[in-house]
Amino acid sequence: MSTVVDLRSGQAAYPRMIATSLDCWLVSAHPSVLEHVAGTLGQWSNVRCQAYAALQHLEEAQQEEGGMLWPDLLLLYDQDDWECSLAEFREVSGHGLTAVLLFSQQPDTALMRQALRAGVQDVLGLPCDEDELLESLAAVAAHKLQHGRLGRVSVFLNGKGGMGATFLATSVAHLLAKEKQERTVLIDADSQFGCCHYLLGVQPKFSLSEALEQVEELDDMALEGLLCKHDSGLRLIGSRTEQLGGATTLTAQSFGLFLTKVRQHYDHVVVDLSRGVEAWNMPAVLEAHRLFMVVQQSLPALRDAALLLRQIRQATGIGNDKLRVIANRYSPRLDIGRDALCQPLGVSSAILVPNDFATANACANLGIPLTEAGRHKPLTRVLRGVMEELALQPSLPRTGFAGIWDRLRR
Ligand SMILES: Nc1ncnc2c1ncn2[C@@H]1O[C@H](COP(=O)(O)OP(=O)(O)OP(=O)(O)O)[C@@H](O)[C@H]1O
Ligand SMILES: [Mg+2]
Known part of the structure; x- marks a missing residue:
């Protein structure tokens, strides 16, 4: 678990956390993207990331007794068929509580516009910029605290x-x-x-x-x-x-x-x-x-x-x-x-x-x-x-x- 370091003493002070725990699904057919993004998210001790090469079995899981609880955040990559994954996810989950972030090696205005139209909250560059990612996670956490689910x-x-x-x-x-x-x-x-x-x-x-x-x-x-x-x-x-x-x-x-x-x-x-x-x-x-x-x-x-x-x-x-x-x-x-x-x-x-x-x-x-x-x-x-x-x-x-x-x- 990564920790915040107290600059005066150089000692680990407390684990790095955001305002509330977040459950994330990271979906990409590119193993290097999964590894990099999951590794970066691992710095926050209350962000839990499950990495998937593709979204499968969603319907079966949904039909299980009690249903499935959807993640707080869905993370997609623009070199995959992300629009199709997002449509599939929305069709089965049937609600808009899950926030969506899109990663791209070259985010540009055309992609931004396309992403916003699809209801994506933000497009983030790769490799991850920690501050940028933290800002997006903090926004999702703040939204969850205001509107989201409780344990x-x-x-x-x-x-x-x-x-x-x-x-x-x-x-x-x-x-x-x-x-x-x-x-x-x-x-x-x-x-x-x-x-x-x-x-x-x-x-x-x-x-x-x-x-x-x-x-x-x-x-x-x-x-x-x-x-x-x-x-x-x-x-x-x-x-x-x-x-x-x-x-x-x-x-x-x-x-x-x-x-x-x-x-x-x-x-x-x-x-x-x-x-x-x-x-x-x-x-x-x-x-x-x-x-x-x-x-x-x-x-x-x-x-x-x-x-x-x-x-x-x-x-x-x-x-x-x-x-x-x-x-x-x-x-x-x-x-x-x-x-x-x-x-x-x-x-x-x-x-x-x-x-x-x-x-x-x-x-x-x-x-x-x-x-x-x-x-x-x-x-x-x-x-x-x-x-x-x-x-x-x-x-x-x-x-x-x-x-x-x-x-x-x-
Ligand atoms: N399934 C079980 N099989 C055998 N023994 C059990 C089982 N469940 C609990 N016990 C035993 O029963 C005893 C009482 O258990 P426990 O302390 O959990 O009860 P409690 O209902 O919390 O009691 P209290 O009213 O004092 O709070 C303990 O010795 C425990 O090990
Ligand atoms: Mg007791």
């Missing part, structure tokens, strides 16, 4: 204490960061017994209440400094405090603002609400893209979960499209089967997460994520399915031997 919020709620919401939230957040490489922040909202950091083997320096004290002034640099970084790229903030009874800075207003700021800079915010919904953390429930209600096959758990769901539905109007029930530690040998579990919760299906105490316990005791403790375990496979549902970019099926292997393992 997705996924909330893990317990139907009753101890159902496994912390373990599931941490594992899914880690999978998104590690295997999908999507920018993910995990918020541990348990101020008394918060333990996501144990599962990740890290020690956060700052707590959520400290972040909320300065939430008004928080910019992306300050935010990055407050978040604890895991090797996988996952960021974590815990709310564990020394204050009995919780910190007074935890208010719905400050937390709502914090959530928005995190969503402006990251693809996903996963919130562990295993200790329950409280007034201050309601913004997470209200803004949830997915609300995972974690239960187990026991009547008290199902009764409490049904009551909580009724209250949440009443208070927020959340529909079943956003709600997912997770039956954790599921065993087909127990009395309460899948249908008996879904019926009181008013849903037609549930995600069945197998019981695997040895693996879950290894994560907690050794501070290692699920991908290390049980990479190929059925438990991990189910949670990969949850990751796929949340991910911005669906995985394209692998080809060749790898694809055959994937199909056999399904």
Whole structure:
């Protein structure tokens, strides 16, 4: 990762970033252009660039469940059939939220005019001029902040204490960061017994209440400094405090603002609400893209979960499209089967997460994520399915031997 250098000390000060994270697709049949432009973009740590020789499989990807999230920026090269690629992209994506930049070895007024007519934001020279590129990226970032999408919020709620919401939230957040490489922040909202950091083997320096004290002034640099970084790229903030009874800075207003700021800079915010919904953390429930209600096959758990769901539905109007029930530690040998579990919760299906105490316990005791403790375990496979549902970019099926292997393992 490249860094800005502090000129006085010559030391790296902080990673180079633009105002918000940008997802870019770079399309060119010329490998040298792909390498050069992707390499230049790699200087900004929050600009993610996927390089393609051609745009293919767009329609199939679009038809996948949940659809595809289009990039913030499409980068084309004038020596390719760029107008055709752009038309194809627009036809499938069907909206104009993605900005387009065109690269050219010899940008001239005729090309500029042609590009502007096609709805391209800017034509940039090759080799890249860093300042020129930065100016264009900054404009796209500013537009995204004003009009663009915010990161997705996924909330893990317990139907009753101890159902496994912390373990599931941490594992899914880690999978998104590690295997999908999507920018993910995990918020541990348990101020008394918060333990996501144990599962990740890290020690956060700052707590959520400290972040909320300065939430008004928080910019992306300050935010990055407050978040604890895991090797996988996952960021974590815990709310564990020394204050009995919780910190007074935890208010719905400050937390709502914090959530928005995190969503402006990251693809996903996963919130562990295993200790329950409280007034201050309601913004997470209200803004949830997915609300995972974690239960187990026991009547008290199902009764409490049904009551909580009724209250949440009443208070927020959340529909079943956003709600997912997770039956954790599921065993087909127990009395309460899948249908008996879904019926009181008013849903037609549930995600069945197998019981695997040895693996879950290894994560907690050794501070290692699920991908290390049980990479190929059925438990991990189910949670990969949850990751796929949340991910911005669906995985394209692998080809060749790898694809055959994937199909056999399904
Ligand atoms: N699928 C699973 N199979 C086996 N054990 C599991 C599974 N999921 C979680 N556990 C174990 O269940 C215990 C409780 O998990 P966790 O701390 O995530 O629960 P919680 O719902 O967050 O609890 P709390 O209400 O205290 O916040 C832990 O020991 C964890 O390792
Ligand atoms: Mg918990």
